[in-house]
Amino acid sequence: MSARRSRAPLASLGAVALVLALLPLATGGSAHYLRLLTLMLAHMAYAVAFNLIFGHTKQLFLCLGALAGGSAYVSVVLARELHLSPWLTMPAGILVAGALGALFSYVSVRRGLGTIFVGIVTLAFSLIFQNVILGLRDLTNGETGIVTRDLGASVLQRAPSSYYAFLLLLVGALLLYDALMRSRLGAAFRALSDDELTAELAGIDVARCKVVAAGVGSALVGAVGALYAYYSGLINPSVYSLVAVDIAVLITLLLGGLGTRLGPVLGGAAFAIIEELVRPFGQLNVLVYGALLIVLFVAFRDGLVAVPGRAAAALLALRRAGG
Amino acid sequence: MSAVLRTEGIEVRYGETSVLRDVTVEVERGEAVSVIGPNGAGKTTLLKTIAGVLRPRHGRVVYDGVRLDGRPAHRVVRLGIAYVPAEKELFPQMTVLENLQLGAYVNPTATDEHLAFVFGLFPRLRERTGQLAGTMSGGEQQMLAIGRAMMAGPKVLMLDEPSTGLAPKLVAEMYEQLSRLKAAGLTILLAEQQVPLALALTDRTYVLENGAIRLAGPSRDLLGDPEIKRAYLGLA
Amino acid sequence: MIPILIDGVVQGLQLSLLAVGITLIYGLGGVLNLAHGQLAIVGGVATALLIGGGVNVVAACVLGVLGAGLFALVVDRSLLVPAYRAHGEERLLLGLVLTLGLSLLIDGYLNYQFPNTALTLRLPVPSVNLGGFRVRSASIGTSLIAILAFLVLLGFLRRTLVGKAVRSIIQNEVGAELCGIDATRTRTLILVLSGMLAGLAGVAQGLFSSLGTEMGVEFTILGLIVAVVGGVRSINGTLAAGVLLGIVNAFASYYVGTYLAFIILLLAAMITILVRPSGLLAYWT
Numbered sequence: 001m002s003a004r005r006s007r008a009p010l011a012s013l014g015a016v017a018l019v020l021a022l023l024p025l026a027t028g029g030s031a032h033y034l035r036l037l038t039l040m041l042a043h044m045a046y047a048v049a050f051n052l053i054f055g056h057t058k059q060l061f062l063c064l065g066a067l068a069g070g071s072a073y074v075s076v077v078l079a080r081e082l083h084l085s086p087w088l089t090m091p092a093g094i095l096v097a098g099a100l101g102a103l104f105s106y107v108s109v110r111r112g113l114g115t116i117f118v119g120i121v122t123l124a125f126s127l128i129f130q131n132v133i134l135g136l137r138d139l140t141n142g143e144t145g146i147v148t149r150d151l152g153a154s155v156l157q158r159a160p161s162s163y164y165a166f167l168l169l170l171v172g173a174l175l176l177y178d179a180l181m182r183s184r185l186g187a188a189f190r191a192l193s194d195d196e197l198t199a200e201l202a203g204i205d206v207a208r209c210k211v212v213a214a215g216v217g218s219a220l221v222g223a224v225g226a227l228y229a230y231y232s233g234l235i236n237p238s239v240y241s242l243v244a245v246d247i248a249v250l251i252t253l254l255l256g257g258l259g260t261r262l263g264p265v266l267g268g269a270a271f272a273i274i275e276e277l278v279r280p281f282g283q284l285n286v287l288v289y290g291a292l293l294i295v296l297f298v299a300f301r302d303g304l305v306a307v308p309g310r311a312a313a314a315l316l317a318l319r320r321a322g323g
Numbered sequence: 324m325s326a327v328l329r330t331e332g333i334e335v336r337y338g339e340t341s342v343l344r345d346v347t348v349e350v351e352r353g354e355a356v357s358v359i360g361p362n363g364a365g366k367t368t369l370l371k372t373i374a375g376v377l378r379p380r381h382g383r384v385v386y387d388g389v390r391l392d393g394r395p396a397h398r399v400v401r402l403g404i405a406y407v408p409a410e411k412e413l414f415p416q417m418t419v420l421e422n423l424q425l426g427a428y429v430n431p432t433a434t435d436e437h438l439a440f441v442f443g444l445f446p447r448l449r450e451r452t453g454q455l456a457g458t459m460s461g462g463e464q465q466m467l468a469i470g471r472a473m474m475a476g477p478k479v480l481m482l483d484e485p486s487t488g489l490a491p492k493l494v495a496e497m498y499e500q501l502s503r504l505k506a507a508g509l510t511i512l513l514a515e516q517q518v519p520l521a522l523a524l525t526d527r528t529y530v531l532e533n534g535a536i537r538l539a540g541p542s543r544d545l546l547g548d549p550e551i552k553r554a555y556l557g558l559a
Numbered sequence: 560m561i562p563i564l565i566d567g568v569v570q571g572l573q574l575s576l577l578a579v580g581i582t583l584i585y586g587l588g589g590v591l592n593l594a595h596g597q598l599a600i601v602g603g604v605a606t607a608l609l610i611g612g613g614v615n616v617v618a619a620c621v622l623g624v625l626g627a628g629l630f631a632l633v634v635d636r637s638l639l640v641p642a643y644r645a646h647g648e649e650r651l652l653l654g655l656v657l658t659l660g661l662s663l664l665i666d667g668y669l670n671y672q673f674p675n676t677a678l679t680l681r682l683p684v685p686s687v688n689l690g691g692f693r694v695r696s697a698s699i700g701t702s703l704i705a706i707l708a709f710l711v712l713l714g715f716l717r718r719t720l721v722g723k724a725v726r727s728i729i730q731n732e733v734g735a736e737l738c739g740i741d742a743t744r745t746r747t748l749i750l751v752l753s754g755m756l757a758g759l760a761g762v763a764q765g766l767f768s769s770l771g772t773e774m775g776v777e778f779t780i781l782g783l784i785v786a787v788v789g790g791v792r793s794i795n796g797t798l799a800a801g802v803l804l805g806i807v808n809a810f811a812s813y814y815v816g817t818y819l820a821f822i823i824l825l826l827a828a829m830i831t832i833l834v835r836p837s838g839l840l841a842y843w844t
Contacts, residue, residue, distance in 0.1 A: 060655065107833055115651055116591050120783045121829055127780050128825045135818025242776065247663065250656075283671040290663025297656045298641050374737070400739040412734030414727045424720065425727050429739035431720055475739060 101218020571805020602758020631754025
């Protein structure tokens with residue numbers, strides 16, 4: 001009985017993976033669209049991470065860009081200075097990101113800091129990151145950035161192998177998410193979402209939940225950031241800015257549905273479409289994102305995943321009223 | 324219908340639970356009316372609904388011919404009804420004087436006049452004008468709360484269990500001032516746990532139990548009622 | 560040594576001015592305005608445009624500040640309505656995300672309309688001799704503006720009845736309502752005030768150095784950390800924290816360069832927040 005139950009989500013995951021794996025065929029060889037799709041996968045993976053950090057444990061980390069960028073720069077600089085293969089240095093970056101995320105979470109929980117303080121501290125960290133990169137000019141090349149094309153990890157620089165590398169990461173992230181949610185930690189997450197105080201009284205170690213969620217999520221963010229560094233061929237501070245990462249991920253997750261299983265995937269797909277639609281507006285895309293953020297958070301926090309459910313409920317209500 | 328303040332069949336809910344059901348209470352001009360009943364009966368809810376802090380699901384609250392229900396609390400004060408909640412709701416980091424000055428917010432020009440009146444009622448407040456409200460004792464805070472309410476120059480004063488946590492001497496003092504106010508023409512609506520005091524001060528009393536009026540009548544008569552005696556006065 | 564101290568104090572006063580608007584709004588209703596920096600830019604940009612259009616400098620500054628206040632009014636009446644309807648944690652979150660969205664709206668528009676523009680509002684006299692030290696008149700000007708703003712604000716809050724009403728809402732909203740104080744309207748007043756203070760900070764920044772349309776985020780974060788370090792409900796604390804952090808930054812800049820100094824500033828603020836979340840001075844006075 002339990003074997004069948006655990007197979008259903010695996011099946012849906014497999015279906016998603018299959019669809020995504022076949023997508024490159026639909027681009028008709030266009031490098032531009034393949035690039036868009038690869039970026040979409042990166043956003044989806046970021047969103048899975050943010051789902052853990054914010055969707056389930058309500059920790060408003062506004063420093064995802066800094067975490068991703070921190071991991072990326074650690075990996076790239078180590079590879080460049082020590083002439084090591086990126087596959088060796090990426091774990092270092094991931095570790096740094098995960099450790100930082102866990103640290104923020106741990107200190108916040110210990111000090112009993114609420115949402116606002118976590119938001120402010122992580123925002124400050126975003127700013128610190130930008131300035132560290134700019135300040136350590138000798139290592140990081142400041143605003144100009146570092147070219148990563150000739151550092152190795154050629155798998156990430158060719159299409160379509162880069163696409164499948166990100167797909168592998170995304171599937172791994174989703175599997176990890178499923179495993180976590182099925183474990184005792186997952187049950188704790190669900191209890192946390194409803195009411196932290198009640199969960200605490202019920203004996204759930206809220207601190208541990210949050211720190212684990214933050215650590216795992218941040219490590220995942222670091223992984224995406226590191227991969228992306230080699231994929232894009234060039235990194236500079238603006239690649240990992242607030243708008244580029246944090247805002248995009250927030251909107252993605254809101255579109256798909258906070259705390260839902262496939263929300264990151266659906267949201268990522270929706271966001272990719274929106275990004276394309278907004279592209280001709282140039283700098284105004286930031287304005288669109290702002291408006292989107294507002295509308296989504298006020299009206300559609302359950303995301304796209306909930307739309308069919310809501311529509312069905314509305315239809316049922318209409319039919320009942322009419323008959 | 325000479326009642327100046329009246330609730331007409333009000334129903335008040337917390338979420339989906341009805342806390343007050345079809346409650347009709349009347350207070351005439353210059354009357355002192357008390358509402359007594361066990362904990363959780365709905366006394367506080369009743370006062371809060373009249374004060375505009377809560378909104379009734381059904382029914383009306385009328386004062387001097389004007390509908391009160393649905394108006395926010397800050398409007399109700401302007402109409403002349405002041406409410407002293409059980410929690411007092413003072414401004415802890417402000418001085419006694421500032422608390423009183425804010426009490427006169429609806430009519431700032433009358434501040435000095437009302438201040439003199441309030442100090443006359445509670446001389447102890449005059450001695451402590453510079454003290455922070457949060458540092459005062461329970462009794463002093465209660466006096467300040469009543470004083471602040473009176474700064475608005477109200478025609479109706481509502482008090483929610485003013486004797487709670489006060490030493491008997493202070494309670495007696497407070498009730499003496501309340502009867503002075505009543506003699507001066509103030510209309511009073513009072514919710515109390517200390518039943519004998521309430522019955523002594525007021526003209527009429529309502530007994531509220533489980534969200535409904537169980538008994539109503541002149542306070543003097545209720546003093547003699549055997550059920551009341553047993554339930555609230557601790558007499559066999 | 561002294562010039563650095565002066566520089567630190569001047570910068571610190573500007574930080575305080577930037578942060579006090581945030582302290583006001585947060586203290587009043589638990590809404591943290593992530594678009595505060597953008598409001599400052601709006602004030603500065605409006606002023607610069609007016610000056611460019613031939614308006615007298617002083618008038619332009621006043622209008623710019625009022626414009627920022629007006630903008631804040633519109634925001635309060637429209638965008639923030641869902642936040643005010645909620646309570647507690649939900650209100651905090653709504654306020655954060657809604658103002659975050661607003662900051663993007665403003666940033667996006669400004670960067671589109673005025674890309675890469677640095678606006679400087681120049682003053683006629685470059686520098687003045689002050690007790691043996693050369694001080695830029697712009698420094699004096701902005702310091703005076705900040706000090707004056709604080710004096711007026713504190714005077715308003717401590718002496719006037721409306722100011723006391725504002726403080727009362729922060730201390731006990733229910734109690735305030737029972738005194739006849741309309742909390743919603745007072746909140747709007749404070750938001751407009753906060754917007755004007757932000758605009759003033761933006762104008763001061765334009766006078767002191769230069770104002771770029773992309774500085775919004777940085778301003779917001781700076782304002783936030785100064786407000787939090789000073790104690791999010793204390794205006795005196797905001798003033799103290801700003802000046803302190805300004806001095807720290809000035810000395811650090813001198814010894815280790817601007818970037819590192821900025822990082823030190825941010826780290827110092829972060830550590831203060833983590834060690835003492837209630838801030839330097841926990842309560843309003």
